[in-house]
Amino acid sequence: MSATKDKKVVINKRLKGLSREALEKLTQTELIDKVVQLEAYNFQLRNLLQKKLSEHDKHDKEYSGLFGGEADGKVSQVAKTSNKVQKIRMFDWSSAHKRHVLLKITYFGWDYQGFACQEDSNDTIESNLFRALTRTCLIESRATSNYHRCGRTDKEVSAFCQVISIDLRSKHPPESQLDPTSLSSEIDYCGLLNRVLPKNIQCVAWMPLRSTVYNARFDCVSRSYRYYFPKGDLDIAAMRKACDLLVRHADFRNFCKMDVHNGVTNYMRNLQSARVEACYENHTNSGYDMYYLEIQANAFLWHQIRCIMAVLLLVGQKKEKPAVISDLLDVESNPCKPQYTPAIGLPLNLFRCDFRDHTTRSVNHSGSGDANEEAMDTVADESDDLNAPEHVERDLTAWIYNEENLQKLIENTQCEWTQFSVKSTMIRNVLQQLESLFEENFKPKEKVLAQVTLLQDSVNPRQYQPLLERKRCESLENRIEHFVKKQRLIVKNETETE
Numbered sequence: 001m002s003a004t005k006d007k008k009v010v011i012n013k014r015l016k017g018l019s020r021e022a023l024e025k026l027t028q029t030e031l032i033d034k035v036v037q038l039e040a041y042n043f044q045l046r047n048l049l050q051k052k053l054s055e056h057d058k059h060d061k062e063y064s065g066l067f068g069g070e071a072d073g074k075v076s077q078v079a080k081t082s083n084k085v086q087k088i089r090m091f092d093w094s095s096a097h098k099r100h101v102l103l104k105i106t107y108f109g110w111d112y113q114g115f116a117c118q119e120d121s122n123d124t125i126e127s128n129l130f131r132a133l134t135r136t137c138l139i140e141s142r143a144t145s146n147y148h149r150c151g152r153t154d155k156e157v158s159a160f161c162q163v164i165s166i167d168l169r170s171k172h173p174p175e176s177q178l179d180p181t182s183l184s185s186e187i188d189y190c191g192l193l194n195r196v197l198p199k200n201i202q203c204v205a206w207m208p209l210r211s212t213v214y215n216a217r218f219d220c221v222s223r224s225y226r227y228y229f230p231k232g233d234l235d236i237a238a239m240r241k242a243c244d245l246l247v248r249h250a251d252f253r254n255f256c257k258m259d260v261h262n263g264v265t266n267y268m269r270n271l272q273s274a275r276v277e278a279c280y281e282n283h284t285n286s287g288y289d290m291y292y293l294e295i296q297a298n299a300f301l302w303h304q305i306r307c308i309m310a311v312l313l314l315v316g317q318k319k320e321k322p323a324v325i326s327d328l329l330d331v332e333s334n335p336c337k338p339q340y341t342p343a344i345g346l347p348l349n350l351f352r353c354d355f356r357d358h359t360t361r362s363v364n365h366s367g368s369g370d371a372n373e374e375a376m377d378t379v380a381d382e383s384d385d386l387n388a389p390e391h392v393e394r395d396l397t398a399w400i401y402n403e404e405n406l407q408k409l410i411e412n413t414q415c416e417w418t419q420f421s422v423k424s425t426m427i428r429n430v431l432q433q434l435e436s437l438f439e440e441n442f443k444p445k446e447k448v449l450a451q452v453t454l455l456q457d458s459v460n461p462r463q464y465q466p467l468l469e470r471k472r473c474e475s476l477e478n479r480i481e482h483f484v485k486k487q488r489l490i491v492k493n494e495t496e497t498e
Helices: 002-006 020-024 028-052 061-081 125-135 180-184 189-196 236-246 304-316 324-329 403-442 476-485
Strands: 008-011 097-107 158-170 201-208 220-230 249-251 268-278 290-297 348-355 489-492
Touching: 097 125, 097 189, 125 158, 125 189, 125 201, 189 201, 189 403, 201 403, 220 304, 236 268, 236 290, 236 304, 236 324, 268 304, 290 304, 304 324, 476 489
Parallel strands: 158 348
Antiparallel strands: 008 489, 097 158, 097 201, 220 290, 220 348, 249 268, 268 290
């Protein structure tokens, strides 16, 4: 597949079903076979949803129709017990004004199945967010909301600064929405949403935008993640040397889970900074001191940070030398990724997002772009913002915070901190007792330092095998060839794509 280097590989956007004309040409037997096949597929999906959804979700009007008489019976029974018949008053969207905004969302992801909506789970950050947006009548529907997300975090991953762009209902007409009086009297978006959102998913601030096509995904120029970890038995100095070797514009195919079937064949990323820092200045130089890895890049690949962290942990444990980073980034010598397990997602946090002043999107790009959202951030051209004329007004304005909402958010987060800090302190005291008993009774030569073991979601072998000597994954070229044969991907000449 070396010929594909000069060509572009794209997803084959063929119709998932046959056209009406093609269906009319099928025989009765072929049509019956197709209906039976679809019924069996729907039956599988219904069973899958029944297992995944909670009892509360099954009674929701969005899903009640899927489960037949069982859900209908429960709904009707609830209706009979109610003395008052409540009439649902539909919101009149025909006379409503809208404004395009950025929303800054913070959430702790360890209780959720990831950020993005999923077919087989209702327990995602995005599902909760859109339920709140529709319940508060801030949007009519997701399809009409001009929605885009800055990043797509995986299961258990948290975010301090997840940003979305969206059209929300406004009190004011478009021509006066940026007036100071309109901004001060606008709907309290964060307060309204936070009252119906779970306490571990909250809106921090909102920003009015001058451009109606400003895009939280494509107009983000850098994203910063933090991965928190205990010192344990790690050599922090060696990990910092390895971080220095990461900072470059390079092919990171050996530091990610390749998503070729979604058309991702370019693994070049500009990693702008990588550093390991102590969480607190007054650390005690024990295995319980907390550190974080902070990585900033224009965009990230699927599981890129977790794969980088997995290799850094091996460097910190002195199982690998810092130079292994350069070896893995040399895709000419190592075109196939060695088999290793990414670090767990729990300690990962989307910490900061930076945006360009002027959008690069045109009016033709407006609307929701979820159809082609991959499980990774999209590369943004950082030079585009530099080419914008100086006299042109910025599309960005300023984040709007509300004192009462921010105070309530601090109170909620302090309650979260208290809960986990109490648990952490109790466990720490138990560990102190156990470690004292171990030292008194057995006089060990070395302390037990297994704090990092949890982060390495893999079996610890008796004899360690170096990364570059391990069995390799399939090459990028072979994967492309596989999906081209499956008609999932199409190889096109550059002239065809222009």
